[in-house]
Amino acid sequence: MNRTLEKTRKQIVKKKGPLGTVHEGSRDSRRLRKALARDGRLGKLAANRKKQEQPLVDRTSFFQDSIRETGIEAFDEEQFLAAIKSFVHQHDEEMDDLKQARRPGRPASMREDTLKVKIAALEKEFQNGFMVPDLTSKDNVSALEKWDGTWLHLNSLNWVRITNAGALRPAAFPPNKD
Incomplete structure (x- = not known):
C-alpha cells in the first residue's frame, strides 16, 4: 500500500476497529478514497518523472561503461566525439537487421519506426x-566511474554540450525543458 493510504487506514483502524465496520458513505470511507486517489496521482507523477529522467540515466551509464572498458583517465576531443558517435549510432545494427528481415513491399514495423525516430533525434x-x-576532465571521469546509477547523483557531475563539429560548452544540469 502507498504511504498516505496506509497512514489513513492505520488511523481509522485504531479509532474504529477493522475496516469492515466502516460504513460506505461515512467520513472515514471518504478519507480512505481521498487518500487512495492522492496516492494514485502521486504514483502517476513519479512514473512520468522517471520516464522523462531515464534517457539521461541511460546515456550516462553508456558513457560510464565506455570509460570502464577503455580505462582512459580523460578523453581528448577525437575520443570524445568517437564515444558520442558510438552512442548515437548504437541502434544502427538492430535497424539494419529489421530492414533485412522485412519482406519487400511491406511497411516498416513499429520497432523500426521507433528506432528511426530515436536515431534522428539523437x-x-x-x-x-x-x-x-x-x-575531458580527470576529476569528472573519476566521479563518473564512481557514479551509482541514480538520478540524484547526476548533478554532482560536470556536464557539457558538444556539437559534431567539436565545439564544447558547459551546460547546466538538469537540462531545461524545451
Missing part, C-alpha cells in the same frame, strides 16, 4: 549540442 541533438558528462 543525430539532431548531436548537431545542435549533445548533452553529456564532461569526459
Whole structure:
C-alpha cells in the first residue's frame, strides 16, 4: 500500500476497529478514497518523472561503461566525439537487421519506426549540442566511474554540450525543458 493510504487506514483502524465496520458513505470511507486517489496521482507523477529522467540515466551509464572498458583517465576531443558517435549510432545494427528481415513491399514495423525516430533525434541533438558528462576532465571521469546509477547523483557531475563539429560548452544540469 502507498504511504498516505496506509497512514489513513492505520488511523481509522485504531479509532474504529477493522475496516469492515466502516460504513460506505461515512467520513472515514471518504478519507480512505481521498487518500487512495492522492496516492494514485502521486504514483502517476513519479512514473512520468522517471520516464522523462531515464534517457539521461541511460546515456550516462553508456558513457560510464565506455570509460570502464577503455580505462582512459580523460578523453581528448577525437575520443570524445568517437564515444558520442558510438552512442548515437548504437541502434544502427538492430535497424539494419529489421530492414533485412522485412519482406519487400511491406511497411516498416513499429520497432523500426521507433528506432528511426530515436536515431534522428539523437543525430539532431548531436548537431545542435549533445548533452553529456564532461569526459575531458580527470576529476569528472573519476566521479563518473564512481557514479551509482541514480538520478540524484547526476548533478554532482560536470556536464557539457558538444556539437559534431567539436565545439564544447558547459551546460547546466538538469537540462531545461524545451
